[in-house]
Structures are given as C-alpha cells and as structure tokens.
Amino acid sequence: MQRYAHITGWGMSVPERVLTNAELARTVDTTDEWIVSHTGIRERRVAGPRETTTSLAIEAARAALECADVSPRQIDLIIVATSTPENMFPATACAVQDTLGADHAGAFDLSAACTGFIYAMEMGAALIRSGSLQTVLIIGAETLSRVVNWQDRGTCILFGDGAGAFLLQASETPGGVMSSVLRSDGSGGPSLVLPAAGAGSSPSADSNHNGQNSQISQPLITMDGKEVYRFATRVMATVTREVVAAAGLTMDDIALVVPHQANQRIIDSAARLLNLPKDRFIVNLDRYGNTSAASIPLAICEAVAEGRIRPNDNLVLVGFGGGLTWGASVVQWNVTPRRQEVSNIHRLSRRSVYAFSGMRTAVRRGLRRVETFWNGGPEDENSSSNGNGNGHKP
Helix, strand or coil: CCCEEEEEEEEEECCCEEEEHHHHHCCCCCCHHHHHHHHCCCEEEECCCCCCHHHHHHHHHHHHHHHHCCCHHHCCEEEEECCCCCCCCCCHHHHHHHHHCCCCCEEEEECCHHHHHHHHHHHHHHHHHCCCCCEEEEEEEEEHHHCCCCCCHHHHCCECEEEEEEEEEEECCCCEEEEEEEEECHHHHHHEECCCCCCCCCCCCCECCCCCECCCCCCCCEECHHHHHHHHHHHHHHHHHHHHHHCCCCHHHCCEEEECCCCHHHHHHHHHHHCCCHHHECCCHHHHCECHHHHHHHHHHHHHHCCCCCCCEEEEEEEEECCCEEEEEEEEECCCCCHHHCCHHHHHHHHHHHHHHHHHHHHHHHHHHHHHHHHCCCCCCCCCCCCCCCCCCC
C-alpha cells in the first residue's frame, strides 16, 4: 500500500528585536531607499542575548506539534537545517529532541545553506514513503546576525534570524510532498561562504549590531553578490519547471510558489521567466530579510494564517543557497488547520512532557556522573579516550 508524507503541523518563531533599514543606515553607508529598491527588505529580526538557534527551533517545533495535536513522543526523527548551529556537535537537533522530550526520536543537523529546508523535507518525506518512519519533525533555524559582518554593507543588510517547522506524517491519502528535485554545483562554492571555526584566516568584525564586543575572531559570511544573483535567477525558474513536471503537473496546476526569501528582484525575475503574476508568489522578506533555511517555512506559516493557502492547493517550494545548492518540492496542501480542534487533554499532556523533560535531563546527567565515579575514569584525567576504554594510547 502506497504511503504519502503530509504536512500536518507548522509553526514559526522569530526574535523580538526588529532592526530597520533606518537603524542600519546610521552605522553603514546605505539608505532605506537603496536597500528597499535593491532587495525589497525593510526590516529584519535580530536575536537577543537569550535567543539562540536552539531556542528559536524549540519554539517553532512546539507550535508545529500544537498545530498537529501530536505528542513529542510520537516523533521518530528530528532534522534541523541550519548554517548557524551553536556547536558543530552536539547537533542542534539533539538539543531540540531533549527539550521536547521526544524519547523515541533520532536527531541530526543538515547543512545545505539556504536550500537546507528543502533538502531536509525531502529526506523526511522519503523515509516516510519508504515505510521506515511515521512522523518526522523538520526545522529550519538560523541566527545569521551572529555571523554577519556589521561593517560590510553588502551582507549586513540582507540577513535576519528566525525558525520555522513542519511536522510530516504518514498517510494513505494521496498528496503531501509529491516530488522533489535536489541539485548542487560545488564549483560555485566560493561565491557564498561561512568558514568553520578554526578554518584559518577569515574575515571578522569587532562587534555585532547589538553592541556586544567580540574578543575572539569569528568566521563571518562573505558573498559575491553579483555571482549569487546570476546563479539564483538562472536556477529558480528552471528547477521550478523541473519539479512540477516530476509531479505530473503543469504550471497551471500550481496555486502558489513559495520561494526562498533572499531578494525581491530574484523573485520578480523568476515570475517573469515562469510567466506568472507576482501575486502567485508568497513574499514576506520585507519584514524578515533572508533567514536562510528558515525562510520558506516562515513564509508558509504566515500565508496559512492569512488564509492564502487552502486545502488541496498545489504549492512549489523553491530555494537556493551556498554550496552552491538549489532545489524545489511540490506539495499538495490538503490539510485543514486544526488549531481550534486541539484537545485540552492533549495540550496538557504535551506540557507535562516538556516539563518532565527538563527533570529527566538533570537526572540522566547526574546518573552519568555517578556511574563514571563508581566505575572509575581514566587514570590520567587529561588523557583522551581512543576507543580502547582506558583513555590511554595503545
């Protein structure tokens, strides 16, 4: 029996701090008029000291679970698409899994830059269609403000912070994620780069826009804006046509296109090449800027809330980013929002799981310390384990 991967829940989270073009114009050589005319961006959200990639991801995930009225214990896998994790490891997804209390879920991060959410969604959908998993939580989460050079007017005007999440669930009803196309071209990698920590010399800034001084040189985003623009305008329309054909549809069957929110001129170019009116595109970059892997789910969450997406609408989700990577998915949105139907019992159950997860984490960490003390650790506490169990070189 054929299985389909449906989007049954969706949620978003953005920082409280709004950074306007006028504020940026006080610190870099630009104007509100120039930014709007060249990008379409009027403001973006910037994470505060207590807001992180993980905290935004958790809030978006909880909203998605609430929307679907699903317990975190039903989740089989969590994938977080991000270019701005707090650690290379452990994965942001593992922190989300622990905080949610998703006891039965695997978890990992996925790195495909701004295309990451498309990649993650297809991975989750494929696992559901194969019969391996029943419920997958997909999250795109970024705090790009922490890796932006606020003295570089070519990049600091573009990026913002936020998170969006989808809950994918198996169903025998046709629809959901119908087709996907994933592409990459590593020869274009130098066009858009965020070096890893410890990668050697890289550009850095002395402070971010919140005025927090950085004592340690930190890798920051560099971009060849013209090259990325040419690449994006070339692939957006091409991959959209390709994924629609793969779904057995035509462009006339597509109700809305949800593009990666990078630049209004790129979106306008795609509309011209596809011969589609601009109102067939969902756009919210004027208020959030480029939130990388979070941009597509953020746009969809707002469009659903505004009533722009209706049951049985066929959507194209299309993105591009560093790698270079690009991709698209066709989704049949045949789920009616059920937030008003959420059971109070289920809501209380989820909250109890969240509350218990914190106590469970503390208990488990305490037990690990006790077990290590009881069984004895390496004789030399400065030696590192090499897999032979005693912490010493063979």
